[in-house]
Amino acid sequence: MSPPPLHASELAGLAWLEIDLVLRAHAPPRRAHPLVVLEALFKGVFEAAGLDARQVKQLWHSPGQSVHTLLWQAGSRIEITLQLFGLQSAQAAQWQQRLLSRFDPSAQPNFSLEHISPWRTAQLPSPPAEAGDLTLNFLTPVPLPHAPGQPRTALDEPGFLRLCQTRLRKLFGREGQLPPPPALDTSVWRYWRTKHHSRSQNGHPMFINGCLGPLILSGESLAAWRPWLALFAAVGLGERLSFGQGRFQFASSAAERTGPGAAPLRLRRPLVIDSDLAGAHVGLADANLVVSVDGQPVRKLPLMRIDHLALHGPCQISTPLLDACALEGIPVLMGAPGQTPLVIVGQQAEAQRYRRLAAHHAAHQALDRAQRARLAARLVEHKLAACTWLVRQRYQPGDHRLLAQLERARQALARSERSSVVRGWEGWAARHYHRWLQRRLQPLGDFQVRRHYGQTGDLVNSLLNYGYGLLRNHLARGIRLAGLDPWLGVLHEANDRHEALVSDLMEPWRPHVDRLVLRWVGLKVIRPGSFTEIDGQLRLLPQARERMVQDFTRMLERPPRNGSLRLAARIGQMLDSYADAAARGMLGDWSMPMPIAGIPGADDEA
Incomplete structure (x- = not known):
């Protein structure tokens, strides 16, 4: 016979036991999602306590944390609330004893238990206030x-x-x-x-x-x-x-x-302006950004719709617009892809950035040689994982050799104790990967070796350089807003023109640009006729640059079909995590907030 239904008048009499925990992580989650890691932890305690899942139900959650923010690095604090339904007082003591033994330091657990609250009896909270939907x-x-x-x-x-x-x-x-x-x-x-x-x-x-x-x-x-x-x-x-x-x-x-x-x-989106039109002017009119050419408006967008403004082409920008962007918290980036950009932000953001900048300098100075090598190795390992993802996605007979070479480099990185060794393995793997990329970009032209800005006259390198330039500007802006010094790298060497940290943190995301370039060439969006030669250097025509900027922005902002984070949000998580590790003086223990090996969004359109 089924029990009588529960009425609203009885809700106040419902009760269950709750307990709060504060955990200290000793290492970031490597391969499993944090939900899986924590579920295994508390399920193990439940089973070790000998509780019957048919009689006692256990729930856990991290208050206020979503699946996208429930991340940690070594040293992070994790707040957890556990709820047990149908638990007897004697069982509560047994459960707590098993919990404490789970965090015994002699067992070398992944977490240490910093705080445990007394048990409390929880009841129905107050309903939300009466108001509309x-x-x-x-x-x-x-x-x-x-x-x-x-x-x-x-x-x-x-x-x-x-x-x-x-x-x-x-x-x-x-x-x-x-x-x-x-x-x-x-x-x-x-x-x-x-x-x-x-x-x-x-x-x-x-x-x-x-x-x-x-x-x-x-x-x-x-x-x-x-x-x-x-x-x-x-x-x-x-x-x-x-x-x-x-x-x-x-x-x-x-x-x-x-x-x-x-x-x-998302109401706010990036706005990128890259035009060769003479006399282009970017100004403000009634809380709208207006792009004009020869005094005639050609584009208009409300400021409330702009996440950040990137000016890649020559133009004039009005002082009222800069003031409005500063008040609205809209960063303004000036600089063509491949150039060192200038980023302008509001005063409050600038003050916070300087405080974080000091912490980054102190944390970077504290790194010893082995820590720098390990940090560089992690970045390269994530890049090779992303390369592996792209090769598997575009797999053709014979690609197993490249996959084996990438895996060999990844295993060697785990044993590298010097930055020079890390760079050696990164360069070795990159040469094999670029040969693979060359074969798939053959319809656009010859691509014998990877060359950077000012060193190339072939179409493929010019196209890759432009795509990497868009990515570089996105990272350069984010690094500055996160309060990090773009010149303090561990994998690349900085000079007056080369921002080493920007190049470091670009590495895991380069294969996403490669994937976009493969798509452009495969669909003939970019053809040999999309280029022109200026002063001995190949340059994309304005229409091609506009299409590339649109597709690149769409790649950053499009939600993957599998429901994971947008690429822009994942890059933002990386920057926030790196800045947080620097603020806590723990750069040597930093790794990606989530492993790239699985590549969320890999089931998107190829």
Whole structure:
């Protein structure tokens, strides 16, 4: 006989046990997603305590952290809240004992336990304030059953009720007497997926997937739903209890709905101006950026839509526009691809940048020779992983030899203790990789050896240089805004014109430009007729440069089909992580926030 349904008047009587932990990471997650790492950790404690999963349910989450921000480096603090439902007092002591033994220093765990709170009894939190519709901003994925012919973000009213009832039944043993379902707006939801290998499933690949971002609820029944939604905000929503899935926060304003947690509604985008038109002028008119030629407007865009402004071609820019960009926090970058850019930001951002700059200098000075070599090796290892991804994506018979050579270089990097050795292996692998690239770019012309700006007269190198120049300017801007010194590198040598750190942090992302160039050549977007010769140097025609800038920006900003972060966001994570490591004096332990070997977005259009 099924238990009676749970009524809204009974919600205040529901209770469960909660405990807060603060962990200190000893190393970043290498291959597994942080959700997988933490799930394995707490699942191991649960099983070691001898608890019965049919009687006791365990949930965990990192308050306020989304799947994209739940990252750590060596030395990072990680705050976790654990919730246990149906746990007896004697079992609580047993569970806590197993937890403490899990972090015994003699076992050399990946984390140390810095703080553990007393147990507390948690109850229904206060419902959200009465006001219009409600937005549930999902921080971790909530899986949905996939219906053929429907997008993976599709959720109907019966499906929403099923998500609610399943969570109630699993945690409290009773389904709820729920109100009529509200109206659902899933237009700004997005699908997210990551792959992992489950030891309990013989190492078979498994997937954590589901929907992230804002789910907007409205309708006459919304007032009756508020106490229920308050409960689900505390215990999560959805059918799966594992991997911290189904966690959301209430977002009540449009700003919250379109902020970092709502990437599909990015209102701000980069604006790149690269034109050979004489007399081009960039100015301000009624909170709009206006590009004019000979006094006639040719382009107009509201400032509120601009993430940053990049001026690659010769033009005039007005002082009112610079003032408005400074007030709006819009960085302005001046400099053609391949040149050292000038980046202008507002006063507050500039002051913060100088403070971080001092920390970067101190952290870089503290690196010894072995630490510099290891840091350089990590950057090259990530580059080779990305090269491997591209070769596999474009695989043809015989490419297994290159894959073996790239793997050999990656293994050798792990044993390198000097920067010169790291550079040697990087150059060796790059020569083999560029031969592979040459064969696939043959329709555009001969490409005997990789040459940089001012050293080449062939079409392929000119095209690669322009693509790398766009990437360089993007990294140069981000490095300056992150408060890092672009000349303090560990892999490349700096000089008056060469920003070593920009070249260092470009390395993992170069294969993305290579992939774009392969696509341009394969689709004949760029042809020999797309170039002209000026002063002995090949230069792309304005129409070709405009198309390349558009495609490059689209590559940075387009959400991958697998729901992972945009390329621009992943580069931003790398820069923030590097700056954070410098601020904490731990550059020697830095590595990528997420491994590049899997290349999120690799299932995008080739």
